[in-house]
Amino acid sequence: MASIRIPRGTQDILPGEIEKWQLIEEKARELCEKFQYNEIRTPIFEHTELFLRSVGDTTDIVQKEMYTFEDRGERSLTLRPEGTAAVVRSFVENKMFGHAGQPVKLYYMGPMFRYERPQAGRYRQFVQFGVEAIGSNDPAIDAEVIALAMTLYKEMGLKKLKLIINSLGDKESRTAHREALINHFKPRIGEFCTDCQNRLTKNPMRILDCKQDRDHELMKSAPSIIDYLNGDSKKYFEKVQQYLTDLDIAFEVDPNLVRGLDYYNHTAFEIMSEAEGFGAITTLCGGGRYNGLTEEIGGPEAPGIGFALSIERFIAALEAEQIKLPIKEKxxxxxxxxxxxxxxxxxxxxxxxxxxxxxxxxxxxxxxxxxxxxxxxxxxxxxxxxxxxxxxxxxxxxxxxxxxxxxxxxxxxxxxxxxxxxxx
Missing domain, CATH: 3.40.50.800 (Anticodon-binding domain)
Structure with missing residues (x-):
């Protein structure tokens, strides 16, 4: 009789290894307490509609990667592929927008599920730590969220980090940029993959995030969102940069940075590892602002910003920099x-x-x-x-x-x- 083996794309985290996870989790909780973020725990599965509305039906996550099933009541449910949508759903459902202390600052830690090709540092079940600050339009909180992520990495000993930021602009800026992208790609869209062809009219910015066609010459000459930012969006982005400089956090502006989820606008950012031998996928953490998401889920206007990072990739970065964690072995x-x-x-x-x-x-x-x-x-x-x-x-x-x-x-x-x- 054949033995039962672990499903592809999952892992057992054994004694001797789990202590690294516990140290990172402990440090994350400690930092969240200092930054005044409170823990929230949401269900591992949600109604599928939540992710269709929030993450976006043109994204790879929704189109290809979600674990979706029908329960006995013939309701469509999905194992959560990311954390923000569930946190915002809880924020709306539990009327946290009415709490005295605003913005509402939350963090979560737990498994997420995506059906994608397993590779080094990428699993079908993976653990994310993330934070969400909901209810403020102040660019200072964008800087705070980025600072929390950078502080966590640095306090665990990582040094070879690169922060890249971009602005995706407000609705007016994105509309102008959208039209420019459609006009840019439309004449030669037949040279792109089927996904890009489908995205042209639905969400052309997502074409810029395509892995298959990233070397196409039109990608390099595509209109930059930075050139389409209106006065308010420019001012907002300048403030975020000023605050990061005030916090002594080095960054690079990358006009081509496009986060993979539909709900982002204004500030978008990624933190990458520049450690030698870390691998082809260098992103450790990604996040950004998502004004409009609460309304999409049925709540009142409440602008938000957050990030999520993979604990698996965090550990891989520590190993790439040969950082030995202070694990109690006695x-x-x-x-x-x-x-x-x-x-x-x-x-x-x-x-x-x-x-x-x-x-x-x-x-x-x-x-x-x-x-x-x-x-x-x-x-x-x-x-x-x-x-x-x-x-x-x-x-x-x-x-x-x-x-x-x-x-x-x-x-x-x-x-x-x-x-x-x-x-x-």
Missing amino acids: IDCYLVSLGEEAKDYTVGLLQKLRLAGYSAERDYLDRKIKAQFKAADRANAKYVAILGEDELKVNKINLKSMETGEQTEVQLDTFVEKFTELNK
């Missing part, structure tokens, strides 16, 4: 026992150590004393506490430092207190 104490009564006693003693805040372990395989010491060594124990029948009779236990080899005899009934003194 346990505080391993209990070694000799004899049935001593073995029984260590059950309660182990719990006392753990409740006192220490990482502790004992033998569960009835191993000889030599094998128990080897197990303590493998666990990288700082101390080993040895309890035999003779020690039990006189209410004593021997405590040995694995670093120095120094051994101390301690009263059993005050062992945890003595252990605490030694660890100070």
Whole structure:
């Protein structure tokens, strides 16, 4: 009988590796607390219509990558392919726009699902950390959102980073740019892929994001959104750049940067790794402003901005820069026992150590004393506490430092207190 294997495009994150994830998640939560972003948890699946309305029916995500199914009530549901739409849906449904504290600043962390060709750093189930600030039109919050992402990467040790930004403009600017793009591509649209042909009238800006036709000569000469920004959009983009400069965050303006989702306008940005050997796909994080998304989902006007980053790609970037994370590999104490009564006693003693805040372990395989010491060594124990029948009779236990080899005899009934003194 063939063994059952993991589905393609997914991964098991095993002990020894998961600690890296936990460190990143812990740092992200800590930073969000400093920046005053609160956690939100949304369902892993949503009504398909949510993503059709928000992400856009011309996007690769909606057209090719969503895991969509019908439930027993014949409702169309989709495993979430990204986080923003669900957060904005929750913002509208739970009337967060009525909260006293505006803007509403939220973060999320969890699995997303996209049916795409698996490759290095890209999975069909992947974990995203993202933030959303909803309810403010202030360009300073655009800079804050970018600063949060950059701070997270830098505090985890990444140095070879590049931030690129662009403005997609307001509705008026985008309409003017849209007409220019249609006029530019229309005469030779037959030379482009089927997807680009379909996008020409629906969303021509998405043609600029095409991977298949990116080397076509018309791509290089396509009208730039920067040239079509009206006065308000230019002023907004200049303010974002000023604030990033004030925050000492280096950036490059890239007029060709087009985020892959329909809901973006004004500020768009990506953070990339420039580490040698990182791979062909260098993007670590992407985000931007999405004024109009709340209305699309049925709520009142509430401008927003956010970003999302992949934890998998974060770890790949750390590995590319050969950054060793400060993972705690030692346990505080391993209990070694000799004899049935001593073995029984260590059950309660182990719990006392753990409740006192220490990482502790004992033998569960009835191993000889030599094998128990080897197990303590493998666990990288700082101390080993040895309890035999003779020690039990006189209410004593021997405590040995694995670093120095120094051994101390301690009263059993005050062992945890003595252990605490030694660890100070």
